[in-house]
Amino acid sequence: MAVLTHGVVILGRFRSHAARVSMSAKPRSFVLAAILCLPLLSGCQGLPHAATPPADRRPGNADVAKPARNVILFLADAGGVSTLSGASLLGYNAPQKLHVQQWPHLGLSDTTPVDEWVSDSANGMSSIVTGVKTRNGVISQGPDAVRGSRDGTPSKTILEYAEERGLLTGVVTTQSIADATPAACYAHANDRKQWGGIFPQAFTPRFGDGVDVLIGAGRGKIGRQLRERGTSFDALAAQYRRPIHAQLGDVPASERRPVVVAERMDVRAATLKALDILEQSPKGYFLMVEWDAHTDDPAQGLQNVVDFDRLVAEVERRVDLDETLLVFTADHSFGFQVDGGGPGQPLLEGFEAWKKTDTEDNEDQPVRLRHVFVNRTHTGEEVAALATGVGAERIHGYFPNTHLFQVMLDAWGWKADDAGR
Numbered sequence: 001m002a003v004l005t006h007g008v009v010i011l012g013r014f015r016s017h018a019a020r021v022s023m024s025a026k027p028r029s030f031v032l033a034a035i036l037c038l039p040l041l042s043g044c045q046g047l048p049h050a051a052t053p054p055a056d057r058r059p060g061n062a063d064v065a066k067p068a069r070n071v072i073l074f075l076a077d078a079g080g081v082s083t084l085s086g087a088s089l090l091g092y093n094a095p096q097k098l099h100v101q102q103w104p105h106l107g108l109s110d111t112t113p114v115d116e117w118v119s120d121s122a123n124g125m126s127s128i129v130t131g132v133k134t135r136n137g138v139i140s141q142g143p144d145a146v147r148g149s150r151d152g153t154p155s156k157t158i159l160e161y162a163e164e165r166g167l168l169t170g171v172v173t174t175q176s177i178a179d180a181t182p183a184a185c186y187a188h189a190n191d192r193k194q195w196g197g198i199f200p201q202a203f204t205p206r207f208g209d210g211v212d213v214l215i216g217a218g219r220g221k222i223g224r225q226l227r228e229r230g231t232s233f234d235a236l237a238a239q240y241r242r243p244i245h246a247q248l249g250d251v252p253a254s255e256r257r258p259v260v261v262a263e264r265m266d267v268r269a270a271t272l273k274a275l276d277i278l279e280q281s282p283k284g285y286f287l288m289v290e291w292d293a294h295t296d297d298p299a300q301g302l303q304n305v306v307d308f309d310r311l312v313a314e315v316e317r318r319v320d321l322d323e324t325l326l327v328f329t330a331d332h333s334f335g336f337q338v339d340g341g342g343p344g345q346p347l348l349e350g351f352e353a354w355k356k357t358d359t360e361d362n363e364d365q366p367v368r369l370r371h372v373f374v375n376r377t378h379t380g381e382e383v384a385a386l387a388t389g390v391g392a393e394r395i396h397g398y399f400p401n402t403h404l405f406q407v408m409l410d411a412w413g414w415k416a417d418d419a420g421r
Contacts, residue, residue, distance in 0.1 A: 170288070
């Protein structure tokens, strides 16, 4: 049909042109010219479809493409579009120089909870890993939860799907291992602040044998809350016969299911350690890696993004993209903006002077540097979602952050179920 349509248009134009050139042209001259045009017409056959990918490569077609074995989710906490832009300027004195900014698939992800415009990490990450939007402060439970007073319906996480199917799983973070972003992968709670109730859930999984590699910070606060509940790291370790190490360096080389809760965490070393273990899985693995990108302190926040981006590049070189999906995104955005400056000028000019005045008394006050302004609050605009590898083409355009859950599920070729959701 398309060929005929375009053939008619072209022939019609040719005929009109031939008539204008010579009203006395013989019919056989027109026929000869039309025959000479046939190669052009056959070439036109593909023109209307040139921008349409084959069926097995169209976004959302999870039944034809070869499924992934592994999925790695990189989460820059508060790493909105403006923060990524600023990190490139700080790290390379030029825009769009981050490694993830070169990835071929990009979309804009809406992070809003069900009842507000601005998200926290609890709703933001829960939506990504469960496909269910909820309320701020709630960890992987539905919107029927009431923060701090009533549990909602547990929302099955992408890590739980992986556990159910026998894959190895890992969670690595610079932050507390019981904080909202990592906790959303393995726990369910109506209040993100309940670290003493969240952390033990790693040892009582709803699916499979639970997260295999669990590495993060927050040891002091988690330990205090555990004691308030009448337990401790040592008691949990003894009860579940699983050591809870205080430092990454304490993990024996032979340990296959390490749990590390430290005061601070070298997330690069932790990620590489996790991959050493997860890559041995015969069925594949799921890994979530979080790095804080809040720009309350703009120098630290932007440098964190630069360092995280370098880790992402290192991981990408290590994995096989023919069997692995890599996704990079944020749980919510943040009020960072570049409003001046140019090449060759220090992006954070005036930072040292500002830092001397930044105390606990004014930690909620905006940051005003010569070329940068930070309002120090979460913001409600969409965040970037970037991807490469198996199934990455499903990330494009505008979408709710719950779509990322479906992208990961589709990459494996799995179907969502209603149990626990």
